[in-house]
Amino acid sequence: MLVETGSVLGPSELIECARASAEVLLLPRSQIQLRFRTRAAVDLSCTTAGLAAVAGATSSARYSTAAACSRLWFHGRNTASQPVYEAQRDMCTTALTDCT
Numbered sequence: 001m002l003v004e005t006g007s008v009l010g011p012s013e014l015i016e017c018a019r020a021s022a023e024v025l026l027l028p029r030s031q032i033q034l035r036f037r038t039r040a041a042v043d044l045s046c047t048t049a050g051l052a053a054v055a056g057a058t059s060s061a062r063y064s065t066a067a068a069c070s071r072l073w074f075h076g077r078n079t080a081s082q083p084v085y086e087a088q089r090d091m092c093t094t095a096l097t098d099c100t
Helices: 001-007 012-035 041-058 061-074
Strands: none
Touching: 012 041, 012 061, 041 061
16 A cells, blocks of 8 residues: 555655545545445445545544544444454454345
8 A cells, every 4th residue: 555655665655645545535434434324334334444544644633533434334334233353363254145
């Protein structure tokens, strides 16, 4: 990821570019996914991972809060009201199948 490269190599321009991308792509995407109650764990997991990476590189509460809200979906804040993440196995199902 761009933000990880910027964190390792040091150019603040890379981190700023990742932050700007998060603003226009990841934050709106996470809000849409949660508002319209996405069923695809893989889609939301990518968005959540990106937000968490930007939060780590920028120390911004804005991105860490958005990532934390997105993580709640995996723990049962979804259309089925069922967790899809299994901590013991450190994995999640790929989609909700029992949605009403």
